[in-house]
Amino acid sequence: MRIDCLSCGKSNQFLLPLWTSTTFKFNEDGSLSILHVKPLEILEEKITDNKSLREISCKECGSNEVDIVFNEYENQDDDEVSALEGL
Amino acid sequence: MQLICSDCWNYTYFEVDVETLRELKADSGQLVVQDTKFEDFNYSESMLRDNLNDIVQYVIKQNGAALIWDPESNSYLNNYISCARCGSKRVTKPYSSWHSNRHQNLDKELLANQKEFTELRKERKYADRLPVLWKE
Numbered sequence: 001m002r003i004d005c006l007s008c009g010k011s012n013q014f015l016l017p018l019w020t021s022t023t024f025k026f027n028e029d030g031s032l033s034i035l036h037v038k039p040l041e042i043l044e045e046k047i048t049d050n051k052s053l054r055e056i057s058c059k060e061c062g063s064n065e066v067d068i069v070f071n072e073y074e075n076q077d078d079d080e081v082s083a084l085e086g087l
Numbered sequence: 088m089q090l091i092c093s094d095c096w097n098y099t100y101f102e103v104d105v106e107t108l109r110e111l112k113a114d115s116g117q118l119v120v121q122d123t124k125f126e127d128f129n130y131s132e133s134m135l136r137d138n139l140n141d142i143v144q145y146v147i148k149q150n151g152a153a154l155i156w157d158p159e160s161n162s163y164l165n166n167y168i169s170c171a172r173c174g175s176k177r178v179t180k181p182y183s184s185w186h187s188n189r190h191q192n193l194d195k196e197l198l199a200n201q202k203e204f205t206e207l208r209k210e211r212k213y214a215d216r217l218p219v220l221w222k223e
Contacts, residue, residue, distance in 0.1 A: 001113050001116055001117070001118055002113050002116075003111060003113045012112060012113055012114070013110055013111070013112050014110070014111040014112070015108050015109070015110055015111070015123055016108070016109050016110075016111055017106050017107070017108055017109075018106070018107055018108070018109050019104055019105070019106050019107075020104070020105055020106075020107055020135070021102055021103075021104055021105075022102065022103055022104070022105045022135065022139055023100065023101070023102050023171050024100075024101060024102075024103070024139060024143075024171075025099050025100050025101075025171075026088075026089055026090070026098070026099055026101075030089065032136075032139060032140060032143060034135070034136070034139065035100070035171075037107075037135070040104060043109070043120060047111075047118075056111070059110065059123070
């Protein structure tokens, strides 16, 4: 798997917003303490969902122009595959 | 006490949906998911805490705006925060004027106050007249 930023092409780090269900409590002094955090979205589904693709942004340049290649060896020639298998 | 559940009277533990940020890193064919860090600053943690605080402060300040009327349960429900004990969404500020059972249909309210309004109009009709003295 490979993620490419189509804008800067440099970074391999990307940001993705996720919704979580957070359990918290009020302390006596009025401050908040977090007790539990449960993800509400499945990361794998969000990445494979084309609608959510625009939510992924490059950490370096902030661009939403991102391309995800799930199987980078899919389009290789038979010769390359056999060479890799030989290795 | 800043918020209270009208069903179980819990005023300590609540739940809220908060958006946070995760970092994806494709490393040698594998996808690594971790907290977002800028140098030593953990942005994921900070964003979670800030968003939680923002929502809670918003609900406390804009109490009425955070509530929606639910005709099925015939009560106001909190659009953001729910009770962590019983799961109820009937969470409001204590002593809130938006009491869960206080909602009344406008037609019913007008009908109930019809007599009072008629009296009010009568008062206005005769208000500009001087009192009539009894003849001896």
